Amino acid sequence: MLDEMAEARAADREMVAFRVAGQDFCIDIMSVREIRGWTETTILPHAQRYVKGVINLRGSVVPVVDLSERLGLGAIDPGPRHVIIITVIGAQTVGLLADVVSDILTVNDDDLQPVPDIASESARAYISGVVVAQQKMIRKIDLGKVLPADGRDLT
Secondary structure: OHHHHHHHHHOEEEEEEEEEOOEEEEEEHHHEEEEEEOOOOEOOOOOOOOEEEEEEEOOEEEEEEEHHHHOOOOOOOOOOOOEEEEEEEOOEEEEEEEOEEEEEEEEEHHHEEOOOOOOOHHHHHHEEEEEEEOOEEEEEEOHHHHOOOOOHHHO
16 A cells, blocks of 8 residues: 555656746746746847847856747736746756746646647647646646757747
């Protein structure tokens, strides 16, 4: 019986839940380095539209991506109430601009439902599953597809 309980816990993972453009999303907590308040960015000429610019994070230059714009939900006009979720994808550190971080969820692999086949290709390109938690449908973002590990798509 203890082995069964250990296996069940092994399938659990923690997710950081946040809101972007009034929609609920989550990412694996193991990809999150820190969460910080909005900081003005330095604009990069000729960067993709969804790249807000770069910030100085303890001596490292980190690009900040407007996740709303990247997901096709419209650009965010950031203010003091917005947050930047600092993530690590491969060797790349990237900030994700979000409205608010709402929760830390414990999700069992069985609770992660596949994206319905009727969803558009672009929706399935960035979303790896859907979690039902707290009476909400929370989409799990596939950071590897939203933000390529090599960073080529950021500039």
